[in-house]
Amino acid sequence: MSDKTQRIRQSEIDRQMRFCDEIREHLLAHSDHQPLAYTQTYGCQQNVADSQRIMGMLREMGCGFTQDPYGADIIVVNTCAIRENAEKKVFGVIGQLVHVKEKNPDTVICLCGCMAQQEVVAKKVKNSYRHVDLVFGPQALWRFPELLYEVYSQRRRVFSIQDEHGSITEGMPVVRESGVKAWVSIMYGCNNFCSYCIVPYVRGRERSREPEDILSEVRALVEDGFKEITLLGQNVNSYGKDLDRPMDFADLLSEIDQIPGEYLIRFMTSHPKDAGEKLFDTMARCGHVAKQLHLPVQSGSSRVLKAMNRKYTRESYLEKVRYAKSVMPDLVLTSDIIVGFPGETEAEAMETLSLIEEVRYDALFTFIFSPRPGTPAAQMADPVSRAEKQVWFERIVDAQNRISAELHREYVGRTVRVLVDGESGDMAWPLSSRTHGGRLVHLKGDAALVGRYVDVRVVDSNTWALFGEV
Numbered sequence: 388m389s390d391k392t393q394r395i396r397q398s399e400i401d402r403q404m405r406f407c408d409e410i411r412e413h414l415l416a417h418s419d420h421q422p423l424a425y426t427q428t429y430g431c432q433q434n435v436a437d438s439q440r441i442m443g444m445l446r447e448m449g450c451g452f453t454q455d456p457y458g459a460d461i462i463v464v465n466t467c468a469i470r471e472n473a474e475k476k477v478f479g480v481i482g483q484l485v486h487v488k489e490k491n492p493d494t495v496i497c498l499c500g501c502m503a504q505q506e507v508v509a510k511k512v513k514n515s516y517r518h519v520d521l522v523f524g525p526q527a528l529w530r531f532p533e534l535l536y537e538v539y540s541q542r543r544r545v546f547s548i549q550d551e552h553g554s555i556t557e558g559m560p561v562v563r564e565s566g567v568k569a570w571v572s573i574m575y576g577c578n579n580f581c582s583y584c585i586v587p588y589v590r591g592r593e594r595s596r597e598p599e600d601i602l603s604e605v606r607a608l609v610e611d612g613f614k615e616i617t618l619l620g621q622n623v624n625s626y627g628k629d630l631d632r633p634m635d636f637a638d639l640l641s642e643i644d645q646i647p648g649e650y651l652i653r654f655m656t657s658h659p660k661d662a663g664e665k666l667f668d669t670m671a672r673c674g675h676v677a678k679q680l681h682l683p684v685q686s687g688s689s690r691v692l693k694a695m696n697r698k699y700t701r702e703s704y705l706e707k708v709r710y711a712k713s714v715m716p717d718l719v720l721t722s723d724i725i726v727g728f729p730g731e732t733e734a735e736a737m738e739t740l741s742l743i744e745e746v747r748y749d750a751l752f753t754f755i756f757s758p759r760p761g762t763p764a765a766q767m768a769d770p771v772s773r774a775e776k777q778v779w780f781e782r783i784v785d786a787q788n789r790i791s792a793e794l795h796r797e798y799v800g801r802t803v804r805v806l807v808d809g810e811s812g813d814m815a816w817p818l819s820s821r822t823h824g825g826r827l828v829h830l831k832g833d834a835a836l837v838g839r840y841v842d843v844r845v846v847d848s849n850t851w852a853l854f855g856e857v
């Protein structure tokens with residue numbers, strides 16, 4: 388298989404759209420109501436973005452959307468494989484769907500996403516979850532109409548999980564659930580093979596969209612009134628390496644920043660080995676780019692980082708953070724941590740604790756190591772008990788909660804600019820909003836403000852959020 392990214396031709400996309408037409412006609416011929424689809428999404432923002440594409444295709448099939456699986460003609464569960472817990476939850480959910488199938492035997496149940504790309508999962512579904520009709524991985528996403536058509540026309544279960552050539556598809560329909568915030572994938576896949584991570588096995592090799600395609604998508608979103616656009620990739624900092632005319636992520640950000648309008652650009656995720664001074668200088672210079680950086684460190688121990696195959700050290704990471712903060716004094720910095728990597732000692736876990744004390748992240752996503760079958764870390768000796776890891780985990784979480792509360796308290800009394808992104812359902816603080824740095828602000832104000840930027844005075848705070856008045 389060559390490394391060259393395969394770009395799906397327009398004729399192929401047109402062919403998929405014809406399958407949508409066929410399915411629409413089939414559904415209308417077999418029922419007296421508008422067909423309805425129920426979708427459920429687990430995992431990261433990339434999955435949310437993928438689900439919006441799936442919904443786009445479902446809409447082309449004539450479907451409306453329902454929150455009730457029992458009222459649906461088509462059910463799609465988009466899954467995550469990053470940790471064992473995520474998989475257990477999904478098996479629980481698909482187990483429950485057997486009751487839907489018993490009641491409505493014509494409902495077609497589809498399983499997609501990262502879990503579905505794994506052979507072991509497909510086998511388990513094939514044998515033990517016989518009510519699931521269609522299983523396909525993220526790499527076959529663009530062929531969803533064709534696969535679903537096979538289910539309908541051949542009245543058989545379809546499994547499409549072969550390791551496909553990683554591809555890029557432009558011009559597929561999309562349903563954006565909010566008119567304020569949008570996700571734009573700029574690249575797919577990952578080449579890093581961190582030793583604990585399943586992603587490179589299920590999402591394939593890195594491949595970048597052409598800058599022109601990204602720019603025209605962002606431009607259209609801004610023209611449609613979207614205010615916050617998040618660029619997505621497993622590691623956005625390796626954007627462009629595979630393009631015919633190579634371009635790096637910082638250059639892409641600079642070009643997007645030229646698009647006129649009132650909007651903010653966010654991005655995730657950055658790998659510390661590839662994020663450097665050029666990126667931080669570009670972020671500092673570009674007015675549309677949020678001063679927010681999610682820079683997962685995973686561990687504060689250089690020995691553990693090496694075992695994780697992360698390709699940076701504690702010192703080189705801290706150096707980058709120092710530089711980023713020096714050019715962006717109000718930078719909001721967040722990170723991911725894995726506690727209890729195989730062979731990690733208590734002293735090494737405490738190095739992670741000391742790193743978070745030194746960096747003072749605004750927020751942290753902390754996980755206990757979960758062995759993923761097929762990854763190198765799953766083969767490593769892991770002598771520390773779950774209970775002991777839990778103790779380390781709690782010490783890290785407690786420290787971070789204290790730091791987050793301290794940093795949030797510094798906002799009280801200040802005026803900050805926020806984007807009001809929705810209603811919260813809470814009587815006391817009816818609106819929810821985000822600062823430019825991405826901090827959550829519960830807000831007193833009128834629902835007419837949704838979708839607008841406003842200046843608010845921060846009146847209170849806790850570990851998780853700020854509270855403000857317009």
Ligand code: 5AD
Pocket residue numbers: 469470583584585683685723724725754755756757758759
């Ligand atoms: N176990 C625990 N956490 C993991 N992550 C990725 N793989 C694993 C695993 N096997 C975490 C990392 C990553 C985040 C998305 O999930 O911290 O940055």
Ligand code: SF4
Pocket residue numbers: 577578579580581584585586587621622658
């Ligand atoms: Fe997984 Fe590492 Fe790739 Fe992130 S960079 S998706 S942690 S392999």
